[in-house]
Every structure is written in C-alpha cells, then in structure tokens.
Amino acid sequence: MSKAVVIHQTGGREVLTIEDREVGMPGPGQLRIRNTHIGLNYIDVYFREGLYGTDTPFVPGAEGAGYITDIGEGVKGFKVGDRVATVVNGAYCEERLVEADKAVILPEEVSNEAAAAIMLKGMTVQYLFKQSYAIQPGQSCLFHAAAGGVGLLACQWAKAINVKLIGTAGTGEKCQLALDHGAAHCVNYRDEDWVEQVRELSGGGVPVVYDSVGKSTVEGSLDCLKPLGYFITFGNASGPVRDFSAAMLASRGSLYMQRPTLFTYIASRAQLNRVAGDLFNVVRSGDVKPVIGRRLPLAEVAEAHRGLEARETIGSTILEV
Ligand code: NDP
Numbered sequence: 001m002s003k004a005v006v007i008h009q010t011g012g013r014e015v016l017t018i019e020d021r022e023v024g025m026p027g028p029g030q031l032r033i034r035n036t037h038i039g040l041n042y043i044d045v046y047f048r049e050g051l052y053g054t055d056t057p058f059v060p061g062a063e064g065a066g067y068i069t070d071i072g073e074g075v076k077g078f079k080v081g082d083r084v085a086t087v088v089n090g091a092y093c094e095e096r097l098v099e100a101d102k103a104v105i106l107p108e109e110v111s112n113e114a115a116a117a118i119m120l121k122g123m124t125v126q127y128l129f130k131q132s133y134a135i136q137p138g139q140s141c142l143f144h145a146a147a148g149g150v151g152l153l154a155c156q157w158a159k160a161i162n163v164k165l166i167g168t169a170g171t172g173e174k175c176q177l178a179l180d181h182g183a184a185h186c187v188n189y190r191d192e193d194w195v196e197q198v199r200e201l202s203g204g205g206v207p208v209v210y211d212s213v214g215k216s217t218v219e220g221s222l223d224c225l226k227p228l229g230y231f232i233t234f235g236n237a238s239g240p241v242r243d244f245s246a247a248m249l250a251s252r253g254s255l256y257m258q259r260p261t262l263f264t265y266i267a268s269r270a271q272l273n274r275v276a277g278d279l280f281n282v283v284r285s286g287d288v289k290p291v292i293g294r295r296l297p298l299a300e301v302a303e304a305h306r307g308l309e310a311r312e313t314i315g316s317t318i319l320e321v
Pocket residue numbers: 040041042043120121124145146147148149150151168169170171174212213216234235236237238239260261262263308309310311312313314315
C-alpha cells in the first residue's frame with residue numbers, strides 16, 4: 001500500500017484527503033516511480049477548486065521526482081533505480097505508474113529536490129521565452145509575480161539571455177528578491193500607478209507581457225504594451241479573465257494575444273526532450289538555480305496550498321515524501 005492525496009469533490013483545502021491505495025505493477029510502456037519530492041504549483045489550486053474541470057475522484061499534483069522501482073514490458077532507455085522527473089497529473093503520492101514516454105532521466109547535477117522545484121516551472125519559462133514569444137537579447141518584457149516559483153526562474157533566465165525583465169510583485173521584499181535574481185526592475189503592483197511606472201521604465205511600453213495573474217492585471221498589462229505587442233496570458237492566480245473582448249486588443253494598437261499551456265509544448269517525446277534539455281543546460285551552466293522557499297511533508301499539503309494562495313510564498317514550495 002502507498003499513500004496518495006485524493007480529491008473526491010473539488011473545493012477548498014479541506015478536500016485534500018490522504019488515503020492508502022494499491023499502485024499495482026506497471027503495464028506495457030509504463031514505469032512505477034517512487035516519488036521523493038513533489039513540486040507545488042498554482043495549477044494544483046485551480047484543479048482542487050474545479051476551475052479546470054476534471055472527473056472525480058482524482059489525485060492532484062502535476063510534477064514529481066523520484067526513482068524507478070519497476071519497469072513494464074517494452075520500455076526502453078530506463079532501468080530500475082534511475083532518477084526521473086515527471087510532469088504528469090496525479091503527482092501527490094508516494095508511488096505511481098507513469099507512461100515511460102513522459103519521464104525524464106535526471107542529470108547528475110540536478111538533485112530530485114531541485115527537479116521538483118524547476119521542472120514544470122522552468123520548462124514553462126523555456127516555452128514562454130523561446131516559443132510563445134521568442135524574446136531577443138536587448139528586448140524588455142513585463143513579467144508578473146516575479147518573486148513566485150515561475151517568476152524567480154524567469155528573472156534568472158532573462159538575465160542570462162540579456163533580456164531586460166521588468167517584474168512585478170506584491171511587496172517591497174518580493175521586489176528586492178526579484179532584483180537579486182536578475183530582474184532589471186521590479187514594481188510593486190499594489191501601487192495604483194504600476195502601469196505608469198512600467199511604461200516609464202520601458203520607455204513607453206514593452207513588446208511582450210507574460211501575465212500569470214489574470215483578472216487583476218489584464219487591463220494594466222494591455223496598457224503596458226507597445227502597438228503590435230504580445231499579451232501572453234498564461235495563468236489566473238487572481239482569478240480567471242472573463243470580461244475580455246477582442247476590441248481591447250484593437251484599441252491599444254493591434255495587439256496579439258496567446259493563452260498557452262505547457263502541456264502543448266511538451267506533448268511529444270521530442271518536444272519534452274528539447275524543452276527539458278534546454279532547461280538542464282541553463283541549470284548546468286549555473287545561470288538558473290532552483291529557489292526553494294518552503295519544504296513541507298506531503299501530509300501537510302493543505303498548509304502548503306494555504307501559503308501559496310495567501311501569497312506568502314517565494315520561489316518554489318516542495319512537498320517531501
Ligand atoms: P507562484 O509561486 O507565482 O504564486 C502565485 C503568485 O501570484 C503569488 O505568489 C502572488 O505573488 C501572485 N498573485 C497575484 N495576485 C494573487 C492572488 N489574488 N492570489 C494569489 N496569488 C496572487 O505560483 P507558480 O509559480 O506555481 O505559478 C505562477 C503562475 O503561472 C500561476 O498563475 C500558474 O498557474 C501559471 N503557470 C502557467 C503555466 C502554463 O503553461 N500556462 C505553467 C506553469 C505555471 P505576489 O504576492 O507577488 O503578487
């Protein structure tokens with residue numbers, strides 16, 4: 001028997017229950033993986049609340065790192081004991097079955113804990129900077145929640161590729177942290193004039209905004225863009241963007257908009273290898289380092305969600321198994 005967090009009905013943090021379950025043997029093409037570390041992500045909150053819709057019961061969580069305990073028929077390229085990371089739903093558990101196609105062998109330099117802190121969030125930064133809007137050295141961008149899990153990785157990666165990242169964060173301390181990790185500027189977006197501040201810092205507007213905050217920032221983000229700029233809305237920590245019309249893009253100068261998700265960018269084995277490989281390269285070079293703000297045992301998952309939702313966290317939170 002092995003423990004897993006199970007949600008029988010979506011809702012508040014009280015729906016996160018810990019149960020025993022039989023994992024079973026891996027089927028053809030599968031691996032059995034024992035997690036040692038699980039990464040907490042804001043998407044876990046959306047699933048728990050039912051925002052992204054899913055059948056119940058389900059095991060929440062989107063990423064884990066651990067080692068292989070058994071291998072199914074036909075699996076090639078993996079052996080028992082290999083350390084692997086997975087960005088696959090159902091991660092809040094001690095042990096699980098995963099399609100081998102979705103597992104990534106960890107290089108020596110990346111510990112299991114580091115992997116749980118960077119895989120989902122770091123691959124997100126990869127596709128945002130290199131694929132969603134391929135930002136070029138010397139360009140500037142606006143990146144919200146710059147002291148968060150994705151945010152602090154983005155600050156470091158931007159500096160490494162000579163991108164002037166203007167961050168936002170909810171406190172002065174968080175802004176300082178973003179600056180310490182490579183942001184060129186950071187604005188407290190609880191200030192009423194944050195849009196004016198960003199426009200001034202960018203000399204009249206940025207070519208791209210990476211917005212994961214959603215409802216509370218959408219209008220301001222659009223106002224920070226230059227004509228023909230790109231609005232990349234990739235999350236909704238403050239609530240989903242509902243009141244949106246295409247005219248809002250026209251009136252600000254023929255803007256472009258994308259609502260991406262990481263899962264599109266790592267859908268095939270080749271894509272996953274490329275995006276993870278890029279991430280491992282910036283970690284190996286020392287340009288991007290994991291920032292772990294909080295560690296909690298898996299049994300305290302509800303407290304971990306509370307801290308994330310209360311905006312108390314910085315960097316990544318890790319659930320230890
Ligand atoms: P974070 O650690 O960044 O936590 C979210 C942060 O959002 C908070 O710390 C807070 O920072 C800020 N925030 C602003 N308003 C609110 C609010 N009303 N309630 C809660 N938080 C708020 O989380 P992650 O690093 O896990 O994820 C960052 C974002 O990126 C999330 O929206 C997530 O869904 C999205 N994401 C999207 C992906 C995709 O492919 N589409 C993939 C990965 C992540 P502050 O106090 O500084 O305002």
